[in-house]
Amino acid sequence: MKPTPHRIERTIRFVFLGTASISILVLSLIVLFLFMEGIPIFSKVSVPGFIFGRRWYPASSPPDFGIFPLLAASVAVTLLSAAISIPLGVMTALYLAEIASVRFRAIAKPVVELLAALPSVVIGFFGMVIVAPFLQDTFHIATGLNLFNAALMLAFMSVPTICSISEDAIFSVPVELKEASLALGATHWETLYRVVVPASLSGISTAVILGMSRAIGETMVVLMVAGGAGLIPTSIFDPVRPMPASIAAEMAEAPFRSDHYHALFAIGMVLFISTMIFNLVADYISRKHKQAGSATL
Amino acid sequence: MKIRWLSGVLAMFFVLVVSPVHGGSIKINGSTTVLPIAQKVAEAYMKEYPEVSISISGGGSGNGIKALIDGTTDVANSSRFIRDAEVKMSVERGAYPVPFAVAYDCIVPVVHPANTVTDLTLDQLKAIYMGEVKNWKAVGGPDAPVVVISRDTSSGTYEVWDEKVMRKQRVFPGALLQASSGAVTQAVSRNRNAIGYLGIGYLDSSVKALTVNGIPGNEETTLSGKFPIARPLFMFTRGWPEGDILHFINYVLNPHKGQKFVREAGYVPLF
Numbered sequence: 001m002k003p004t005p006h007r008i009e010r011t012i013r014f015v016f017l018g019t020a021s022i023s024i025l026v027l028s029l030i031v032l033f034l035f036m037e038g039i040p041i042f043s044k045v046s047v048p049g050f051i052f053g054r055r056w057y058p059a060s061s062p063p064d065f066g067i068f069p070l071l072a073a074s075v076a077v078t079l080l081s082a083a084i085s086i087p088l089g090v091m092t093a094l095y096l097a098e099i100a101s102v103r104f105r106a107i108a109k110p111v112v113e114l115l116a117a118l119p120s121v122v123i124g125f126f127g128m129v130i131v132a133p134f135l136q137d138t139f140h141i142a143t144g145l146n147l148f149n150a151a152l153m154l155a156f157m158s159v160p161t162i163c164s165i166s167e168d169a170i171f172s173v174p175v176e177l178k179e180a181s182l183a184l185g186a187t188h189w190e191t192l193y194r195v196v197v198p199a200s201l202s203g204i205s206t207a208v209i210l211g212m213s214r215a216i217g218e219t220m221v222v223l224m225v226a227g228g229a230g231l232i233p234t235s236i237f238d239p240v241r242p243m244p245a246s247i248a249a250e251m252a253e254a255p256f257r258s259d260h261y262h263a264l265f266a267i268g269m270v271l272f273i274s275t276m277i278f279n280l281v282a283d284y285i286s287r288k289h290k291q292a293g294s295a296t297l
Numbered sequence: 298m299k300i301r302w303l304s305g306v307l308a309m310f311f312v313l314v315v316s317p318v319h320g321g322s323i324k325i326n327g328s329t330t331v332l333p334i335a336q337k338v339a340e341a342y343m344k345e346y347p348e349v350s351i352s353i354s355g356g357g358s359g360n361g362i363k364a365l366i367d368g369t370t371d372v373a374n375s376s377r378f379i380r381d382a383e384v385k386m387s388v389e390r391g392a393y394p395v396p397f398a399v400a401y402d403c404i405v406p407v408v409h410p411a412n413t414v415t416d417l418t419l420d421q422l423k424a425i426y427m428g429e430v431k432n433w434k435a436v437g438g439p440d441a442p443v444v445v446i447s448r449d450t451s452s453g454t455y456e457v458w459d460e461k462v463m464r465k466q467r468v469f470p471g472a473l474l475q476a477s478s479g480a481v482t483q484a485v486s487r488n489r490n491a492i493g494y495l496g497i498g499y500l501d502s503s504v505k506a507l508t509v510n511g512i513p514g515n516e517e518t519t520l521s522g523k524f525p526i527a528r529p530l531f532m533f534t535r536g537w538p539e540g541d542i543l544h545f546i547n548y549v550l551n552p553h554k555g556q557k558f559v560r561e562a563g564y565v566p567l568f
Contacts, residue, residue: 055470060467129487136487143484224480228473249476250449250450
């Protein structure tokens with residue numbers, strides 16, 4: 001058979017289809033595995049009992065499988081870290097894209113992105129050894145391993161994501177928009193918050209949500225600095241145990257295919273579903289508010 | 298715990314690498330608490346007697362004993378004594394399980410070196426871990442909140458604490474759970490109000506060991522049975538061991554051979 005252009009074309013198309021399918025296949029197999037290992041726990045505890053149960057004693061007899069304190073901890077840590085990282089990340093992005101000189105930007109942007117390259121265990125160690133004793137001594141609290149410390153460390157981790165993606169969005173706002181605004185007599189500041197920010201809002205929102213979904217799934221940092229108490233937090237200085245920390249701490253020694261093992265996988269399902277919702281929302285926003293050219297604003 | 302994972306992987310590696318050797322083979326299964334001992338002793342044993350191959354897996358005490366009853370393992374590691382029902386089941390299958398205590402596990406409560414408390418009773422420890430005692434003043438210490446540090450509920454260290462200190466009561470949810478002995482040491486040494494507990498092999502100068510009911514936790518008090526937070530660790534065999542298995546058990550119990558590695562693994566040797 002002589003290779004004709006048509007045949008080559010078809011072969012190449014199949015090769016690319018194959019490579020693209022591999023990641024989809026792997027993902028669906030992992031999800032399938034996750035659900036197969038997680039669902040059996042619901043024969044022991046009801047879905048509302050699992051999600052809203054206040055006690056997590058998986059190894060006691062009789063055991064209690066209520067993940068509400070873990071869920072509340074994950075939500076609290078993520079929200080608090082978002083409250084720190086969103087202003088930091090977005091304002092840094094605005095500065096870099098609109099105000100900073102080209103030379104400063106060329107140095108500062110890679111440095112911010114390098115923050116993302118710090119392994120999470122290093123950030124966790126920093127939080128445990130430096131930040132925790134500092135918090136203890138400064139605020140006279142019982143323990144520095146708490147919700148606030150974890151949120152702060154997670155904020156360090158999501159700032160690069162938020163900053164880098166929003167900076168791209170802000171930078172790609174068409175220059176005519178800015179010029180028009182300035183030509184109408186608006187100041188630089190007015191142009192920034194009346195024109196540039198609204199025009200890049202979809203990009204910024206995507207950045208924020210991706211940053212938060214990184215924070216909710218992060219394991220090592222919360223395992224090391226969140227404290228690990230299975231309590232619903234009542235103050236930002238309470239020790240907490242977010243879902244990933246529980247899975248990481250207990251999975252290694254939970255007997256294979258025991259109720260405890262299945263319950264940990266079920267927590268994994270809850271985590272997966274929440275990050276998936278975050279990503280779907282990010283996708284939806286970026287699609288709905290897509291800025292196509294300068295005409296649609 | 299990472300280390301236990303790693304040793305599991307190493308054990309599998311051993312199975313793959315060592316099994317082609319001719320001669321006897323010994324299968325060991327059971328408690329992950331005993332696993333580090335079995336691991337180190339088996340390594341030394343196979344170095345000395347390369348004709349015998351040993352395969353080790355750590356599936357938990359219950360699984361190990363079950364495997365012994367089923368005859369799928371030669372030696373069952375266990376962090377608890379065999380239960381009556383298990384003995385009965387085993388005898389019905391024609392094998393009388395024989396216990397060998399190979400080491401002791403001793404768990405010592407620790408506080409920050411600056412803490413003035415030096416001794417707590419078992420009941421005080423229990424009250425602290427149930428969340429009933431919230432201030433060090435109540436147990437003769439300074440006027441400061443107690444920060445309770447515990448281990449994750451599936452660890453062997455927690456198991457001992459649960460059995461000997463908590464006695465059917467649950468550790469209250471406000472306790473800070475740490476995933477490894479190293480993390481407990483870190484957390485206690487950096488918090489003046491903290492209390493935690495460690496296996497005797499993990500004690501160092503960054504934390505202060507407490508006496509319990511006036512008895513210090515050390516090798517001597519563990520072996521004499523005076524120290525209350527300790528338990529023996531076992532290897533069970535199917536019937537009185539013979540051949541390679543007997544030779545291996547003797548090696549484990551030998552004060553100059555196997556028992557040396559017990560201390561290395563962080564436990565109390567028999568002699």
